[in-house]
Amino acid sequence: MDLEHLATASGEWLRGAGPESDIVMSSRVRLARNVEGFPFLGRADVEQRRQLEAILRDAVTGALADAGEGDAGVLYMPLEDAADLDLRLLVERHLISRELADGEGARGVAFSRSEGTAVMVNEEDHLRAQVLRSGLELEACWVDLDRLDDAVAERVAYAFSPDLGYLTACPTNVGTGMRVSVMLHLPGLVWTEQIPKVFESIRRMGLAVRGLYGEGTQASGDFFQVSNQRTLGVSETEIIGSLGSVVPRILSYERRAREGLLEKSRRQVDDRVSRAYGMLRHARTISSEETLLFLSAVRLGVNLGLIDDLPISRVNELFILSQPAHLQKISGQVLEREARNAARAEFLRLRLNGRDSAGA
Amino acid sequence: MNCEKCQKKVATVHLTEIVDDVKREVNLCAECAAEQGLVVPAAGGMEVLSGLVGEHVGKELAAMAGLRCPACGHTFLAFRTQGRLGCPKDYEVFSEALTPLLERMQGGVEHVGKVPASAGPAARQRAEIVALQRQLKLAIDHEDFERAADLRDRIREKEEPVGP
Numbered sequence: 001m002d003l004e005h006l007a008t009a010s011g012e013w014l015r016g017a018g019p020e021s022d023i024v025m026s027s028r029v030r031l032a033r034n035v036e037g038f039p040f041l042g043r044a045d046v047e048q049r050r051q052l053e054a055i056l057r058d059a060v061t062g063a064l065a066d067a068g069e070g071d072a073g074v075l076y077m078p079l080e081d082a083a084d085l086d087l088r089l090l091v092e093r094h095l096i097s098r099e100l101a102d103g104e105g106a107r108g109v110a111f112s113r114s115e116g117t118a119v120m121v122n123e124e125d126h127l128r129a130q131v132l133r134s135g136l137e138l139e140a141c142w143v144d145l146d147r148l149d150d151a152v153a154e155r156v157a158y159a160f161s162p163d164l165g166y167l168t169a170c171p172t173n174v175g176t177g178m179r180v181s182v183m184l185h186l187p188g189l190v191w192t193e194q195i196p197k198v199f200e201s202i203r204r205m206g207l208a209v210r211g212l213y214g215e216g217t218q219a220s221g222d223f224f225q226v227s228n229q230r231t232l233g234v235s236e237t238e239i240i241g242s243l244g245s246v247v248p249r250i251l252s253y254e255r256r257a258r259e260g261l262l263e264k265s266r267r268q269v270d271d272r273v274s275r276a277y278g279m280l281r282h283a284r285t286i287s288s289e290e291t292l293l294f295l296s297a298v299r300l301g302v303n304l305g306l307i308d309d310l311p312i313s314r315v316n317e318l319f320i321l322s323q324p325a326h327l328q329k330i331s332g333q334v335l336e337r338e339a340r341n342a343a344r345a346e347f348l349r350l351r352l353n354g355r356d357s358a359g360a
Numbered sequence: 361m362n363c364e365k366c367q368k369k370v371a372t373v374h375l376t377e378i379v380d381d382v383k384r385e386v387n388l389c390a391e392c393a394a395e396q397g398l399v400v401p402a403a404g405g406m407e408v409l410s411g412l413v414g415e416h417v418g419k420e421l422a423a424m425a426g427l428r429c430p431a432c433g434h435t436f437l438a439f440r441t442q443g444r445l446g447c448p449k450d451y452e453v454f455s456e457a458l459t460p461l462l463e464r465m466q467g468g469v470e471h472v473g474k475v476p477a478s479a480g481p482a483a484r485q486r487a488e489i490v491a492l493q494r495q496l497k498l499a500i501d502h503e504d505f506e507r508a509a510d511l512r513d514r515i516r517e518k519e520e521p522v523g524p
Contacts, residue, residue, distance in 0.1 A: 036478075039432045039447035124444070146474070153476045159448035162483045164462075165471030167448040170370070171462055172361055174451070176473040206467075229361075233468015235491065 003086050007329030010320050011093065011115030011132070016312035018135020022303040023251050025183040025223065025316065028094075029141040029240075030130035031149055032168045032177035034159040040169035041122055046105060049122055053078070053106035055156060056121045060110045060129075063151035064117065067144070078108040085334070088325035094132065096120055117148065124169050125177075127152070136247060138180060138240050146236070165232065175232030180239050182247055187222040187300040188257030191269075198253055202226060205246055221292040222300075226250070262304060273301030281352045285341040291322050291348065310352070318351060361465070363389035370443035374464065390441055424457035489518050 013026050034040060038052055057076055064074045079087065079100065087101040096109050100123045107122035120128040129148060131141040159167040166177040173179070189195050199209050210225045226247065228239045261269045276297035279286070286294075299315045301307040320326065327343050328335050335343055363371045369389035427436040434446025436454050445451070451458065462469050472494060475487040492515045499508040 034448060036448070039434075040445055042442065042444045043432045043434055043446040149474075150477070153478060157478045158476050160476055160479050160483075161448075161451060161471070162475075162479065162486055163470060164451055165473055166476075167451055169444045171445070171458065172465060174462070175466070175468075175471045178473070230466050230468070232462060232466040233470055233472060235473040238472075 003089055003329065006089060006093065007321070007326050010317035013114075013116055013132045013134045014313065014316040014320060015134050016316045018133060018137050020251055021135035021312070023185055023254050024136040024247070025185055026132055026134055027137045027141050028130055028132045028181050028183070029138065029145050030128055030179050031145060031166075032125040032173045032179075033127040033129070033149070033152070033166055034168060035126050036157040036159045038126065041124065041126070042169060049106045052126055053108060053121055056127060057108060057110070059152050059155035060119045060121065060127070062155055063148055064110060064112060064119070066151045067117075067148040073113045074110060075113065076108060076110045078106070079103075080106050080108075085325055085328055089329055092323040092325050093320060094118075097123060097128070099123055100128075117144065119148075125173070136182065138182070138243060142180075142236060142240055172229075173231050175230075176234070176236050176239065178231055178236055178239055179227055180243050181225050181227035182243065184224050184226060184247075184250060184254075185222055185296065185299060186224055186250070186254050187296055188254045188261060190222045191261060192257045194253070194257060198250060202246060202250065205242070206230060207243065207246060221296040223296070258300070258304060269304070270301075270306050273297050273304075273306050277301065277307060277352075280348045282349065283345045285338070286345045286348065287341055288323060288344070291344060292319070295319055295322075314351065318348065321351075322348060361387055363387065363392050365389075365392040372440055372443050374461075424454065427454055427457070429453045485518060489515055492518065 018024070018027075035052060035055065038044060038048055041049065041052075044052065057078075061074050061076050077090075079096070087096070090096040090109065091098055091101050093115065095111050095115060095118045097120065100107060100109070100120050103123065105122070107120075109118060109120050111118040116133060117129075117131050119130070129145060129152070131145040131148070133141050161167055165175040168174050168177055186195065186198075189198055202209050206229055208227050208229050210227070226243065228234075228242060230239070234242075276294035280291070280294050280298060283290075295315060295318055298307060298310070299312070302310055302312050302315055321330070322344050324335075324340055327340055327347060330347065331343050361371045363369050364387050366389060369391065371387035372390050373388045373393035374385070425435075425437045425440070428434070429446055429450050430453070431449040432447035434450055436457055439445055439450065439454065445454075459469055470490065472487070472490050475484050492511055496508055496511040496515065499505075499511055
């Protein structure tokens with residue numbers, strides 16, 4: 001399958017709409033499921049993996065079509081022989097995990113053209129289905145995912161026990177198999193050095209905080225992912241409710257921090273935002289770390305009204321499109337680090353100086 | 361849960377430390393635990409696990425280390441070192457050893473969420489009863505006895521066996 005079209009456009013969940021989207025970049029709900037009668041993947045042999053992939057490929061594409069995505073809107077991509085660059089591209093877009101990209105054997109991913117729904121086959125569990133939406137929309141994510149899950153369950157029998165719920169390869173997912181997360185942009189709390197305090201209270205409430213790309217990654221830029229830890233002994237709606245009660249509190253801390261910044265140090269904040277914007281518009285070579293930092297400042301600037309000639313959707317998609325695999329796809333060649341930094345600077349200049357209308 | 365030290369591998373060593381009456385949970389992967397001298401890396405797998413389990417979880421669990429799932433061949437020891445189970449059946453086979461782990465990790469040991477249609481009417485009914493029992497507990501906690509009485513009646517109705 002050709003992924004070129006992915007490299008130049010971005011998923012709907014980045015459009016920057018939805019409730020609280022000045023702080024909540026996206027909401028995500030995922031379910032872990034396994035097929036009855038098969039071992040988990042760590043114990044599955046090559047043939048069993050192949051069978052699972054064949055069964056789930058049909059079940060998932062059928063279910064996605066039933067769940068309203070329509071035949072034309074569903075893509076299934078087998079990943080066993082996929083090019084490394086394509087795998088990285090899918091990771092950068094949050095359509096697959098690093099674990100699936102780095103995995104072996106028969107595996108794949110099905111996703112809707114809008115990229116709001118993605119189902120990984122043969123990751124840590126046989127199935128990992130996710131729904132992603134722009135802004136704070138956890139209930140809506142769950143409604144869609146619940147329906148998709150029912151549609152898959154009509155086609156395959158899940159490994160389920162009345163006592164322990166959905167049985168998963170790792171006991172940290174058993175029960176509901178559900179992980180609910182929100183991606184938060186918290187520059188106000190980072191700039192005012194209140195992050196450790198806020199994280200401590202989030203963790204005390206039984207939630208986890210991680211960096212941009214989930215498990216095991218350091219928080220990058222000013223983006224943080226907050227998610228539930230418990231999956232057993234709590235219902236799906238209770239899990240959503242626990243985030244639903246904590247996230248608004250974090251949002252109010254962040255808003256207060258932003259207001260404080262504007263009141264007490266407006267000039268410094270404006271300067272920091274404007275310098276970042278200047279760098280992105282004029283640099284001749286720029287690393288992905290720098291880009292992330294500057295884009296974060298620019299995003300804050302747009303949301304504070306300090307920058308008024310840039311739609312938030314464009315800023316959001318630059319976070320995705322300026323990543324290494326995307327740049328290489330766009331330029332149509334493999335680029336070493338130095339060449340990539342130059343290509344990134346050129347891409348950002350084009351997108352931010354109004355000379356390119358492609359992403360408008 | 362990932363290792364607190366390297367943040368990369370799955371934490372398979374869960375230790376509760378009490379220093380000056382202050383309780384602290386430490387979750388590490390096998391390698392980082394070994395680095396800190398919590399596990400003897402050179403010892404055979406069984407000894408490592410027996411030592412670990414015997415010391416921190418309770419001697420009776422040491423016997424579990426050798427448990428092997430008849431369906432997939434996975435051992436409890438393999439689970440403790442890799443952090444992953446071999447097949448759905450492992451949850452039953454290792455149940456005695458897994459339950460305390462689940463209690464600590466999850467805070468609960470009974471599923472109260474969604475039930476797939478394939479699980480059959482009995483499982484669905486059971487899920488409904490569990491959900492009502494949770495609401496009943498909440499109602500009693502909030503001293504809403506009218507609601508509690510109503511919920512108790514509904515639970516009794518549900519507990520009647522499913523008709524022919």
